Amino acid sequence: MATLEQSAEGSEIAHADGGEGVRRRDFINVAALSFAGVGVVAASLPLITQMNPSADVLALASTEVDISKIAPGQAIKTIWRKQPVFVRNLTPQEIAAANKVPLGDLRDPQTLAERTKPGKPNWLITLGVCTHLGCVPLGTGEGENRGEYGGYFCPCHGSHYDTAARIRKGPAPLNLQVPEYQFLSDTVVQIG
Amino acid sequence: MSFSWARPYEPKSPFMRWLDERLPLPRLVYGAVGGGYPVPRNLNYWWNYGVLAGVFLTIQIVTGIVLAMHYYASADGAFNSVEHIMRNVNAGWLLRYAHANGASFFFIVTYIHIFRGLFYGSYKAPRELVWMLGLVIYLLMMATAFMGYVLPWGQMSYWGAQVITGFFSAFPLVGEPVRIWLLGGYAPDQAALTRFFSLHYLLPFIIAAVVVLHIWALHIPGSGNPTGVDVKDEKDTLPFHPFYTAKDGWFAAGFLALFALVLYFAPNALGHPDNYIPANPLATPAHIVPEWYFWPFYVILRAFTVDFILPAKLWGVLAMFASILLLFFLPWLDKSPVRSGHYRPVFKRFFWILLLDIFVLGLCGMKPAVQPWVAIGQLATAYYFLHFLVILPLIAAFETPLPLPDSISSSVLHGEKKEAAPLGAAPAAAE
Numbered sequence: 001m002a003t004l005e006q007s008a009e010g011s012e013i014a015h016a017d018g019g020e021g022v023r024r025r026d027f028i029n030v031a032a033l034s035f036a037g038v039g040v041v042a043a044s045l046p047l048i049t050q051m052n053p054s055a056d057v058l059a060l061a062s063t064e065v066d067i068s069k070i071a072p073g074q075a076i077k078t079i080w081r082k083q084p085v086f087v088r089n090l091t092p093q094e095i096a097a098a099n100k101v102p103l104g105d106l107r108d109p110q111t112l113a114e115r116t117k118p119g120k121p122n123w124l125i126t127l128g129v130c131t132h133l134g135c136v137p138l139g140t141g142e143g144e145n146r147g148e149y150g151g152y153f154c155p156c157h158g159s160h161y162d163t164a165a166r167i168r169k170g171p172a173p174l175n176l177q178v179p180e181y182q183f184l185s186d187t188v189v190q191i192g
Numbered sequence: 193m194s195f196s197w198a199r200p201y202e203p204k205s206p207f208m209r210w211l212d213e214r215l216p217l218p219r220l221v222y223g224a225v226g227g228g229y230p231v232p233r234n235l236n237y238w239w240n241y242g243v244l245a246g247v248f249l250t251i252q253i254v255t256g257i258v259l260a261m262h263y264y265a266s267a268d269g270a271f272n273s274v275e276h277i278m279r280n281v282n283a284g285w286l287l288r289y290a291h292a293n294g295a296s297f298f299f300i301v302t303y304i305h306i307f308r309g310l311f312y313g314s315y316k317a318p319r320e321l322v323w324m325l326g327l328v329i330y331l332l333m334m335a336t337a338f339m340g341y342v343l344p345w346g347q348m349s350y351w352g353a354q355v356i357t358g359f360f361s362a363f364p365l366v367g368e369p370v371r372i373w374l375l376g377g378y379a380p381d382q383a384a385l386t387r388f389f390s391l392h393y394l395l396p397f398i399i400a401a402v403v404v405l406h407i408w409a410l411h412i413p414g415s416g417n418p419t420g421v422d423v424k425d426e427k428d429t430l431p432f433h434p435f436y437t438a439k440d441g442w443f444a445a446g447f448l449a450l451f452a453l454v455l456y457f458a459p460n461a462l463g464h465p466d467n468y469i470p471a472n473p474l475a476t477p478a479h480i481v482p483e484w485y486f487w488p489f490y491v492i493l494r495a496f497t498v499d500f501i502l503p504a505k506l507w508g509v510l511a512m513f514a515s516i517l518l519l520f521f522l523p524w525l526d527k528s529p530v531r532s533g534h535y536r537p538v539f540k541r542f543f544w545i546l547l548l549d550i551f552v553l554g555l556c557g558m559k560p561a562v563q564p565w566v567a568i569g570q571l572a573t574a575y576y577f578l579h580f581l582v583i584l585p586l587i588a589a590f591e592t593p594l595p596l597p598d599s600i601s602s603s604v605l606h607g608e609k610k611e612a613a614p615l616g617a618a619p620a621a622a623e
Contacts, residue, residue, distance in 0.1 A: 083473070128474075135351070158562070
């Protein structure tokens with residue numbers, strides 16, 4: 001009842017002010033609710049952002065890898081940000097095979113040169129995370145199935161990657177992701 | 193509560209009267225599951241599974257609370273703490289097996305409950321919100337079950353978490369940041385495990401709260417019944433207590449015997465052996481497969497293998513979410529005014545085909561993603577959507593239903609002697 005009376009008063013005041021569309025009480029209502037709304041949003045921000053990666057997780061955001069022991073044709077699996085990373089020393093034949101593929105044949109067109117560093121076309125560094133649903137593809141270890149295109153093969157749903165780790169066949173939508181990295185020297189790579 | 197002849201609560205002792213005037217909790221219980229809730233007298237045994245779902249929710253909450261006293265959500269120790277529960281904790285093996293198999297049984301009875309609703313048109317007016325709240329419970333159950341499965345931190349736990357959170361990365365632009373936000377890292381790790389444990393503990397209580405809303409919404413129009421005909425007068429109903437408490441009671445006891453059979457003699461039959469291998473972020477199991485109750489959805493997820501405008505992976509994720517979300521629109525997809533499948537000759541046939549289709553989906557979900565399972569799964573997925581989006585609306589438009597009985601009592605009483613007067617039907621015996 002009190003509310004009704006007050007809003008009735010409010011409309012009289014608005015009328016006296018010259019019939020503006022917004023009554024004083026409407027303004028107070030909107031202002032008060034907006035203030036509370038901003039407060040709720042501000043209070044929820046820490047509750048949301050606490051779920052983002054914490055400082056110790058981010059501290060693992062770069063890792064150094066010694067690549068001196070990897071012979072041509074070999075690959076190693078290392079860990080960056082708790083995810084597997086494949087470091088592969090391509091043979092000249094594998095480089096040639098990757099360069100021979102017309103870009104039009106690719107689902108996610110990229111040349112080998114775009115996926116390696118200038119002057120280091122034999123060092124193929126990619127995440128070992130299948131772009132379909134995140135399994136670890138096979139093909140780094142000796143004797144593992146490398147798929148129909150000689151690169152990597154994901155056993156979960158049968159995605160085949162070629163020698164530039166580009167998706168060629170199967171359900172994965174994208175090439176294996178190339179992380180940010182740089183050569184600190186000829187034998188040490190910093191990933192991240 | 194819902195009908196004029198529902199018996200009002202009458203406190204029997206001075207204390208109960210004193211309590212009723214201050215906190216009418218016994219009145220609430222009496223009206224909800226006591227003598228004050230009139231229920232159609234012709235319910236068959238398919239109407240028992242709602243109560244059973246409540247029984248299994250209770251089992252899950254009780255066993256879960258005690259398991260949490262021994263489990264620790266640490267990426268280094270979670271797997272070992274589960275083994276500690278199995279080997280060292282007194283009766284720990286029983287509690288853990290009861291919790292793991294209890295989840296499966298909760299899904300079994302819930303699926304039967306859902307299909308009961310599909311066949312008897314329980315989603316139709318005036319019970320649309322009962323149906324939709326039930327779907328909310330189902331979605332919460334799926335989230336809870338998924339997060340619970342991650343907690344032992346075995347290989348299937350880990351890779352299940354990787355694949356399920358990977359769904360979100362299918363969405364363009366926001367997908368990958370959302371995935372990282374959900375996991376609290378770039379791959380499942382300590383942050384993900386701890387938050388899953390927190391939410392796995394919370395969600396069952398949210399489920400219990402939605403169950404209260406589900407029952408509240410049900411008790412406004414009252415329970416449906418196998419004829420789908422509305423209750424007309426007192427002759428059509430029986431008080432919930434003692435009639436349905438007795439029927440639900442003995443049936444729950446029987447079903448729990450089945451539960452005990454699995455629990456004691458085949459406790460790992462419904463689980464995957466790979467989850468007894470500790471989580472290894474560098475090696476994927478050869479064949480990642482979810483728990484059985486997710487198999488049909490896993491097939492829908494994998495059904496898209498060709499990019500068409502959007503990437504195939506995004507189609508798969510959208511289709512999987514759509515397969516459940518479309519059930520929210522069921523009351524408006526099936527506009528036939530006849531509720532019960534018994535009086536809908538065409539609908540009835542397609543109901544059984546749908547059931548078969550979902551079994552085929554489940555079978556394909558269990559199998560690895562190779563031919564012919566991929567192709568069969570794709571056909572079954574297509575049929576699933578065809579059923580709800582095309583066949584069901586068409587049936588509702590063209591089907592000629594069979595004549596409905598005049599009332600529930602006339603459908604029950606065919607004149608046969610044995611059916612003429614069920615024991616206890618007289619109001620005097622109801623107490």
